[in-house]
Amino acid sequence: MSLFPNLWHHRKVADTSAKGCEVCYKPSTSVLITPENKDFFYVCPSHLKDKGFCSPIVDHEAAAAKRKKEMDEELEKIKKEYEEKQKKKKEKEAEKKDDKDKEKEKEKEKEKDEEKKEDTKSNDKDTTKPEQKTEEEEPRIFALQRTFYQQRLDRKRQAEMAKKNRERLSNPNFFPSVPKGMP
Template structure:
């Protein structure tokens, strides 16, 4: 049997598909899977944080790409805020020009307009103050490498299962056992 790489990806399964953790035998929905699904086992999320069990493998390229996307999103958000502020400023200037032209209006009418503008500013600002990028729930690492002892246990278990399967197949083969002699001695 060709051994599989010590590179496990963490995946979640449905609550109805939960099985016993390989370490503590408690029901778990977390599964560690090797590439090409050669090996998998259920494990509790608490064990994934244990340095004696496994170590996270951090993909530097993915981290750099994520930071780049976050920076681009931040730049877009700041540009949008700046454009909104410029629009508000132009509207206020336009409103000031209109006020100069319409001096005949009542003082009460002008106060109500400025109050309406302040209210609209308050409605827009809470939307802009919210961050565009919310923290994703997938901050935990997804790829792990098992410690040497646990990895060797997984290889041994897989090898023993393959040997047992081969032995079962041999026992079912009728040519394995010797035949009764047909001739006289």
Template structure:
């Protein structure tokens, strides 16, 4: 009998190839496929979110690697911002050295004018950071699922019944299955 593990991968098909969902019979383009394509069935994406039907199998190593990659990207971004700020400070110091020759009153006005653009830049950078965080936070839908016990047993029974029916059809096509009519007189 055909037995397969309770691991199903979620895949999408074209809308033109959609078939009825096994649960609610509405047209669906989502398919759950077992390893080595031993079993597959169409299911609505809403049923995949139902904890009574299936549960996602989360690959902890992949999640940890993804978090590590995000942290490295964040560290790199912060490092670049810090280097930019350091460059700006050096430029200001150079400008201050050049402006020492000018009157002290003019120096105070320049410093006030320089501080205001910096505040605007920091506000702009903060405003730009927030949309990036929003786009990075939505989690991708899980792709691997494990069916609940009752639904998995239904899939195994359906596959087993299909194999039995196929075997019976093959037997019926074999002419040696039935006894022959006696050809000699008794």
């Protein structure tokens, strides 16, 4: 039975709390920690991208749900815009029927001009809209490669053994007592 699973969450700490990377000893603010907080170590972000050190664990279900939500929001937005355009067209058609033929021709020209203006405005709105993040977020969960994981387990076991030895040495009953009788 292993002490903890090979599942590590990536966390960031404050710049003032930066410590040396476990691999290259450069100061780093990135920390890999187990879910139960049993073990942690500092690591450079560049090592997280190295396939020889660790591999990211991607939650495909969560990513798919996020994409679906974005698509649904965009679909609703497009539907609303379409409905608004249809309402405007119906209102203009009703006005045209009431007016004379000359006024109908003038309004058609105005309508075409307005539609062109609206199309250019909607295109302008899309271009002025701040770009959403096209980059996917960095993975947050990693699995260490076998050798690095085994090193972490060995280090944790050695620390536990050292703690037990210190406790034994601090206990006076651990050492044999001085003989009381004559030899």
